[in-house]
Amino acid sequence: MDHFEYRDGQLMAEDVALADIAESVGTPVYVYSSATLKRHFRVFREAFAGVNPLICFAVKANSNQAVLKTLAREGAGADVVSLGELMRATNAGIPGERIVFSGVGKTEEEMEAALAAGIKQFSVESEAELEALNLVAGRVGKIAPVSIRVNPDVDAMTHAKISTGKSENKFGIAWTRADAVYARIKELPHVKAVAVNLHIGSQLTKLEPFREAFERVLGLVRDLRAKGHDIRHVDLGGGLGIPYDPEAATPPAPAAYGEMILEVMGDMDCDIILEPGRLIAGNAGVLLTRTIYVKTGENRTFYILDAAMNDLARPAMYDAYHGIVPVAEPAGSEKMTADFVGPVCESSDVFAKDRKTAPLEAGDLVAIKSAGAYGAVMASTYNSRPLVPEVLVDGERFAVIRKRQTLQELLSLDSVPSWLED
Numbered sequence: 001m002d003h004f005e006y007r008d009g010q011l012m013a014e015d016v017a018l019a020d021i022a023e024s025v026g027t028p029v030y031v032y033s034s035a036t037l038k039r040h041f042r043v044f045r046e047a048f049a050g051v052n053p054l055i056c057f058a059v060k061a062n063s064n065q066a067v068l069k070t071l072a073r074e075g076a077g078a079d080v081v082s083l084g085e086l087m088r089a090t091n092a093g094i095p096g097e098r099i100v101f102s103g104v105g106k107t108e109e110e111m112e113a114a115l116a117a118g119i120k121q122f123s124v125e126s127e128a129e130l131e132a133l134n135l136v137a138g139r140v141g142k143i144a145p146v147s148i149r150v151n152p153d154v155d156a157m158t159h160a161k162i163s164t165g166k167s168e169n170k171f172g173i174a175w176t177r178a179d180a181v182y183a184r185i186k187e188l189p190h191v192k193a194v195a196v197n198l199h200i201g202s203q204l205t206k207l208e209p210f211r212e213a214f215e216r217v218l219g220l221v222r223d224l225r226a227k228g229h230d231i232r233h234v235d236l237g238g239g240l241g242i243p244y245d246p247e248a249a250t251p252p253a254p255a256a257y258g259e260m261i262l263e264v265m266g267d268m269d270c271d272i273i274l275e276p277g278r279l280i281a282g283n284a285g286v287l288l289t290r291t292i293y294v295k296t297g298e299n300r301t302f303y304i305l306d307a308a309m310n311d312l313a314r315p316a317m318y319d320a321y322h323g324i325v326p327v328a329e330p331a332g333s334e335k336m337t338a339d340f341v342g343p344v345c346e347s348s349d350v351f352a353k354d355r356k357t358a359p360l361e362a363g364d365l366v367a368i369k370s371a372g373a374y375g376a377v378m379a380s381t382y383n384s385r386p387l388v389p390e391v392l393v394d395g396e397r398f399a400v401i402r403k404r405q406t407l408q409e410l411l412s413l414d415s416v417p418s419w420l421e422d
């Protein structure tokens, strides 16, 4: 459930009319709902009633510091994948002991910063990284808490570009190698094993792949403990899908996911870390955009929007479905079929093809729904289009939480070498 609903003919974000935000901030603009972010976080936490997992929000889904701070106040930790994300998380007040660091290519600089921040866990993704981490930790006189990200070799049954738990993916260490790698950790003086982790993919719409992977990993935890490794927690990653397309199968509810996890965990005395991203932020945001032109082709109608694939890459990148709704509630029930496209010079700059929609006119505002995760964070300046602003709504108030990049700022990043100066 989200807090974007029509009231008196107007699409609202909580108690703020989206039209008012467009008027004040311009379009395109990302708009997030605090109440929805908090609600999703609470529903997820409540799915683990009785146990108290550490919920590390996957910062790569939405890294705005105001969003992180909203979640931090609810008790969220952070799953980060770069120094930039680590800085965003700590700036938002998330303490090191609630931060885990994932990613296949951590640099020495990133390791040093994470050690200084006293993070909870390095999710190590290769043997080479383990050796490097041991050296860096030794140099700064620390012991790095390590979890090996195991690749359980299961099919997440999601889009190929967001599937991470098959042996052909670059992520993690083959679960059959885990034994040897944990044995190596014991030999190294500046790392200690604290956990096992996994993350098999994103936008999963079935529980079975999760269950299969979790069972595999928990079996591993039992073996490792039997061999004397002090494994205190398991980190089960993120990946639970959200409803995007009302006509597609509904993903499992957080409650069913939580129940399955508690069942698989059984009486294993082990703390749980979870890393949801999309589930918390996805349906808590919309991309608000204006129709520039209505172009009637030979046998199609194109609604040309002022937002484009550089602002929201998911449709072009993953063939993702996003609901698109007019901001002014349609008076009648008339429907037609149209393509929603952006102005970028790429045929893939299409938000929706053959979409049933109320008829629109040039100037009409529309909201591209479910854009709170993997939206603004993936934006680029392709076609020299400035990064779009972000707005956070809280009840009746709203604030710009990232200002629109100006063309001056964008252009001034370039410099012309002396030999080209006139």
Ligand SMILES: *Cc1c(COP(=O)(O)O)cnc(C)c1O
Residues within 6 Å of the ligand: 058, 060, 061, 079, 102, 103, 199, 201, 202, 203, 237, 238, 239, 240, 275, 276, 277, 278, 279, 373
């Ligand atoms: C991307 C990612 C997540 C979050 O995935 P969602 O599908 O957004 O829940 C969690 N953990 C790791 C390691 C990731 O790479």
